[in-house]
Each structure stands twice: as C-alpha cells, then as structure tokens.
Amino acid sequence: MSDETEKLKEAAEEAKKNLGSPLITDQKTSSSLWFDQRELNVRYMISVERIKKFYDGLLEGKVFATRCTKCGVVYFPPQSYCSSCRSDSMEWLELAGTGELITYTVINVKPQSFSHYPDYAVGIAKMPQGVNVLAWIDSDIKSLKVGMKVKLEVKKREPENYLTYWIKPE
Amino acid sequence: MRKVGIIGASYTKFGERFDASMQELAWEAFKDAINEANIEPAQIEYSVVSNMGGWSSESLPAVIVSEALGINPRGSVRVEAACASGSSAVKLAHDVVASGQAEVVLAIGVEKMRESPSRTVVEYIGRAGNFMWEFENFGLTFPGYYALYATAYMSKFGAKEEDLCEVAVKNHYYASFNEKAQYRNKISVEKCMYSPYVAWPLKLYDCSPITDGASAVILASEDFIKSHGQEAVWISGTGYATGTANLSKRDDFTGLDAARKAAQQAYVKASIDPERPASQLDLAEVHDCFTIAEIMAYEDLGFAKKGEGIKLIKEKQTYKGGVIPVNLDGGLKAKGHPIGATGESMIAELYHQLLGKVKGERQAEIRNGKALAHNVGGTGHYAYVTILSLDKGERS
Structure with missing residues (x-):
C-alpha cells in the first residue's frame, strides 16, 4: 500500500x-x-508453456526470438505460431549481434509497482535479425543517443532476483 | 446504409469530480444532451457505454449507467478502445442506426479515474499496451510510451522541448475560456519548460491530467430527425484502424500509422481531399494526450507535411484564424482526459461548434460546415477519425 x-x-x-x-x-x-472497506490484490498467472524455451535461453545468457520455418517471419516477443502463413512450425533464433538504439525515454514518474527503483531508461533497439526489442538500457542516461550501437545482455533484475534482458551500449 | 445525425450532445465539467458518483456524472451529461435533443428517455432504443475502468469500483458500467439514466430495459453494451473508447461508442451507435435497427441511440462515456490514487492510475495506464513484454519487466508508463515517440521525432526533425510546449500553451489558452475545462489557467512556454520531467523528454505540462467526467451523444436516423424537426449535425465519415500492442513491433516512431489509416478512410467516406483536408474543414479536435501527440496528429491527418507539424504550431496556424483551428475546447491537455468519455466530448464539442452554439472566444468561424475528431486509443493502438458535417450529403 x-x-x-x-x-x-x-x-x-x-x-x-x-x-x-x-x-x-x-x-x-x-x-x-x-473509503472502500474491501481491498483487492491482483497477481496474474500468465501462460508461457509454449514459449518456455525463451526462459531456458535466458538461463544460458541468450535472448531468443522465434522464426517460422515455412515463411521465415521472425517474431519478438517470441510467438509459438505464425500468424503470417498459419504454420505451427517455429524455430528459435538468438538475437545476437549489434543492434541500433532507435528511441528511448527515462521514466521519472513511476507506476506503484516500480516505485522502489531510481529513474530508469527504457529504449527500443533494432536488432540485425529484423526485429525490435524494448528493454531497460544499462548505461549512464546522459550518454544515450538515438542511433548508437547496442547489444542485448541477460542478467538478473534486482531486487526481484529474476533473469531478464537489457539493452547495453557497445 | 441510412444517414445518421446527432441531435443532442453534452459533456460534464471535467476535473477531479469528487463531488459526484459515476451515476451522477453520467446523469449530468445525459440530462443536458436529452434536453437539447428534445426527446424522452423512453425514445432511446439502445445505448453504448464507453468506459475503461480498472481504477473505478464498478465492474459493469453499462448497467450502472442504464439504471442511473432510467433507460432500462433497453439494450446496452460497454465498449473499450482505451482512450478512443468514446469514438468507438459513437461509431457503434451510428452503425446501429445506419443499419436500420433503431431510430435513436445513445453513446455515453463515463470515467471515474480519481476513485484510485494517482500512482495506481499511472500503473493501470502503463499496462495499456502489452502487459507481459512492455510493462511487467520494464515499467513503462503512458507518458513513457509517447516519450519514445517524442525522442525519435525530436532526433529526426530537430524539434525542441520548447516547441512541444507551444502546444500546451495553445490548449491552456483555449481552456481558459471553457468553463467545463479541468485547467483554466493560461501558461507560458517557460512555465512548461520549468515543470518537472514525467518521462523525459516529456514534462508535467506536456501531459494531459487524470480526469473524472462524462459525455453523451444522441444519434438518430434521418427519418426520425425529419419528423422530429430537430436541427442535426451529420456523421459523414468514420475511419478506424489498429496498431500493434507491442510498441517494439513498429517501424516508425515519428507518427501513428493507425491514425494515418483512419484519416484516409474517413476522408474517402466524407469526400474530403486527403491532399488538402485543412482547407475543407472548419476546425478539428485532435488527441493531444501529450504535446507530441498533437504535433504527430497534424502530420498524420495531413494538416502538415511530415516533419513540419512543429512549424504549424510555431506559426500559430492551429489557433483561430490559422490554417485550421485545433482543440478550441482546450484539448485533452487542459480540458482534461477522462479516458472513456474523451471521444464523445470531442464530438459534442464539434456538434456545438458547427451549430455556432459555443459563442465567445472559442467559437470557430464556420464556413465549410465540416469538422474532424481524431481520437487515439493507447499509443496508436486504436485510432478513430470521425468527420461531422452540417450538410447531410447524398444517401450512401
């Protein structure tokens, strides 16, 4: 509260x-x-069964997208089916290599559930596999520039202590 | 399809409406609209209630509203298209009448955002995109989503934070003449520039507020309007489109693709030249949830060329007397933005503008008898463009 x-x-x-x-x-x-006398706490349980390999990838330090083996469309966030050609035959593709920061912001006024963090930078990186990734940027905020070269990095988010991915300037 | 006209419309005083419940707000908007339409509640055959909710206590706003207005047992439905819910309600109400299923239909939006503390509201709106991949791990906020556009726009076209503030200055100026606006203070670029950052590069004065309010639009068939003898404003075209839930799936962050598509559709339906729409419209209401959103709207609607939206505001071309007056009610920025009620309030404003009922400093000069409402849901997740006309046009 x-x-x-x-x-x-x-x-x-x-x-x-x-x-x-x-x-x-x-x-x-x-x-x-x-003043409402009934309090409602919500916490959702979200199905990830069909993209579980994504979380296995994080454990290996990799960020995975999916690619349709029939038509080649790449999906990030990973999608377990191809809405382009209606195939269910998907393969995993690591978003490795150098991307480009296409835009960013710094969140100063935070949601309640992020209020324990100092101001954080969020950016969107265009990766060489042709998809964009939105994530926190692990860098000094003042050094950020649209167009700068970046890569993805997997590490634990603290204080919640779970694996996620960051955009990191090269 | 039958022609559909608006015969009454209203919006409540916007703001922190701690003085009124959801039912009382809906009643306040409805009472004025039905008085203006000069009909009885029993003549309403169906209602569409727009509400986003989450922050407010009622889970079934459509039944709450139907009971509050005394229009049971007519059918109703609650619709959600985020911040464009109101325009989606008007579109559905239009379609029910146009298809011949009813003669008179009510579109009513109501939102009680201040039933929750502001941080909770920030959290709810931050979740209005893709929850799992953009909110859960990265804590995006609504200003944050638009800030991603502002950064890209400024970087590509060399716009400055001061330029964005010019939009806030204009919209506060017109809100100062609107007694229903949440903020009626005029501001300067300096005041905007010195306000604290909410999501860099957007500052407090670049952002629309958290607002309570309601707005009602009553739509009727051509036959009903003829026999009723009521003056009407006609819906001459509605365009609609959606954009990706994940912002990361978009290619361009300098404009909203969904808004461009919605505008093109609406222009075709209303026989407006998409190459020079501003010359055929007397005024526009655009979705200025953030200052950058109004700039992008100028370009997405074709009022300015790509990258030249900033020039339009700097040259005061969207004030009265300019190329096209925009947001003469103060816009979302200063009139306020009660999410589910915003769309109907834009259309209510244009209805009164076209009929010359606004009066004073805010009344636009009506020459063409046409006006446009651009209502965006989320960050270009939904877009609705509605064109209103004094001229009924040919039966389509």
Whole structure:
C-alpha cells in the first residue's frame, strides 16, 4: 500500500470512530468520500508453456526470438505460431549481434509497482535479425543517443532476483 | 446504409469530480444532451457505454449507467478502445442506426479515474499496451510510451522541448475560456519548460491530467430527425484502424500509422481531399494526450507535411484564424482526459461548434460546415477519425 493510501486509511479509521462511517474528506473540494472497506490484490498467472524455451535461453545468457520455418517471419516477443502463413512450425533464433538504439525515454514518474527503483531508461533497439526489442538500457542516461550501437545482455533484475534482458551500449 | 445525425450532445465539467458518483456524472451529461435533443428517455432504443475502468469500483458500467439514466430495459453494451473508447461508442451507435435497427441511440462515456490514487492510475495506464513484454519487466508508463515517440521525432526533425510546449500553451489558452475545462489557467512556454520531467523528454505540462467526467451523444436516423424537426449535425465519415500492442513491433516512431489509416478512410467516406483536408474543414479536435501527440496528429491527418507539424504550431496556424483551428475546447491537455468519455466530448464539442452554439472566444468561424475528431486509443493502438458535417450529403 502506498503512503498516500495509508494516510487515507488512517483518516477513514478515525472517521469510523467519530462519524460511524468510513468517510474521508477531499482537501481541495471538501467533498465526502467513502473509503472502500474491501481491498483487492491482483497477481496474474500468465501462460508461457509454449514459449518456455525463451526462459531456458535466458538461463544460458541468450535472448531468443522465434522464426517460422515455412515463411521465415521472425517474431519478438517470441510467438509459438505464425500468424503470417498459419504454420505451427517455429524455430528459435538468438538475437545476437549489434543492434541500433532507435528511441528511448527515462521514466521519472513511476507506476506503484516500480516505485522502489531510481529513474530508469527504457529504449527500443533494432536488432540485425529484423526485429525490435524494448528493454531497460544499462548505461549512464546522459550518454544515450538515438542511433548508437547496442547489444542485448541477460542478467538478473534486482531486487526481484529474476533473469531478464537489457539493452547495453557497445 | 441510412444517414445518421446527432441531435443532442453534452459533456460534464471535467476535473477531479469528487463531488459526484459515476451515476451522477453520467446523469449530468445525459440530462443536458436529452434536453437539447428534445426527446424522452423512453425514445432511446439502445445505448453504448464507453468506459475503461480498472481504477473505478464498478465492474459493469453499462448497467450502472442504464439504471442511473432510467433507460432500462433497453439494450446496452460497454465498449473499450482505451482512450478512443468514446469514438468507438459513437461509431457503434451510428452503425446501429445506419443499419436500420433503431431510430435513436445513445453513446455515453463515463470515467471515474480519481476513485484510485494517482500512482495506481499511472500503473493501470502503463499496462495499456502489452502487459507481459512492455510493462511487467520494464515499467513503462503512458507518458513513457509517447516519450519514445517524442525522442525519435525530436532526433529526426530537430524539434525542441520548447516547441512541444507551444502546444500546451495553445490548449491552456483555449481552456481558459471553457468553463467545463479541468485547467483554466493560461501558461507560458517557460512555465512548461520549468515543470518537472514525467518521462523525459516529456514534462508535467506536456501531459494531459487524470480526469473524472462524462459525455453523451444522441444519434438518430434521418427519418426520425425529419419528423422530429430537430436541427442535426451529420456523421459523414468514420475511419478506424489498429496498431500493434507491442510498441517494439513498429517501424516508425515519428507518427501513428493507425491514425494515418483512419484519416484516409474517413476522408474517402466524407469526400474530403486527403491532399488538402485543412482547407475543407472548419476546425478539428485532435488527441493531444501529450504535446507530441498533437504535433504527430497534424502530420498524420495531413494538416502538415511530415516533419513540419512543429512549424504549424510555431506559426500559430492551429489557433483561430490559422490554417485550421485545433482543440478550441482546450484539448485533452487542459480540458482534461477522462479516458472513456474523451471521444464523445470531442464530438459534442464539434456538434456545438458547427451549430455556432459555443459563442465567445472559442467559437470557430464556420464556413465549410465540416469538422474532424481524431481520437487515439493507447499509443496508436486504436485510432478513430470521425468527420461531422452540417450538410447531410447524398444517401450512401
């Protein structure tokens, strides 16, 4: 729960004592608000069975895309089927080599679930296999330039402690 | 297909509407629209409710709205096309009437974003793209997605942050005359430039706010309008397209492909010359969720050549008196952006503009009797372009 919500919760607890109901007051408009007494925490379980090799690749330090063995279309994020020619015959292709940073930003105002990080740079790299990869950029923010040469690097994301991929200037 | 006209439209005061529930906001917009249309609620045969939700408590906004407006047991459906939900609702409402299934249909958008704390809203909108590959691991935000476009645009065409701020200055200027706008303060380029970064190179004043609001548009068939004797504004063309969920799957970050495709379709349907649309339109509402989005819209709609959108704003060509006035209501930037209600509010604004009902500093000069609404969902994930006309045109 954020500090903001924690404060509102305290105010609602106080109101329940004094007013009998969890009513809080918006400071700017003096409007009465009911502070929801039911909390919903959501965490999804997302199916990755058909692209599990991608995660095996990360363990070997590789970032994999998929390629259709029939028509040759390359997919990143990896796709288990070819929506171009309707084939299910896919092979794995490592996104190795030098790519180009085509754009980037720095996230200053973060989502709640990323609020424990300092400002982070996110970029899109065009890889030689013909697909783009969006990821955090592992570099001094001030040194970034559109068009610079980059590669992909796999390492653990802290503090969550799981493997993911970064864009890294060469 | 039958011709379809708008006979009433309205939007509520936009802003932090802690004073009103979702039901009360919907009622506020509906009451004005139905009074203007001069019909009874029982004459509405179907409704389309646009709402994005997540941040608000109600899971079934269409039934909440139907009950609140007293229009049960007419059928309804909730639609979502992210920030373009409102235009998608108007399109569906149009199609129900055009196909002869109903004479009068309501499109109504409502959004209560401030039922959640701002960080939660930032999180929800950040998830509006591809959750697994762009949000889960990399924490993109909505300003972040558009910032990727801003960086690419600035790098390719030599635009500066100051140039983007010119859009905010214009839209705050017109919002200052709009009593329904969330922000009615005029700002300067300096004020914009000194505002904190939200997602570099975009700053606070480059961004539309978190907004509560509702907006209603009532559509009717040509036969109904004729017998009812109501003045109407006609829908002369709607274009629509989608873009990839993953931004990484796109080739170009200097414009929105979906918006270009939607515009081309709409121009063909409304018999507007795609080479010089600005000369045939009296004004436009464009989707300025961020300043860069308005610049790209000028180019995607063909108001400016590629790379010359910045020139258009610097020369004040999108103010009244210029090549084409844009966002005379203050735009998403300053009027506010209640996601699911934004599209209907653009169309409500143009309806009143074309009928000359806006009055004062914000009223555009109506010469051609045609106006355009460009409503983008997500970061070019959805695009709707709707062209309105005082002229009914030939039966198509």
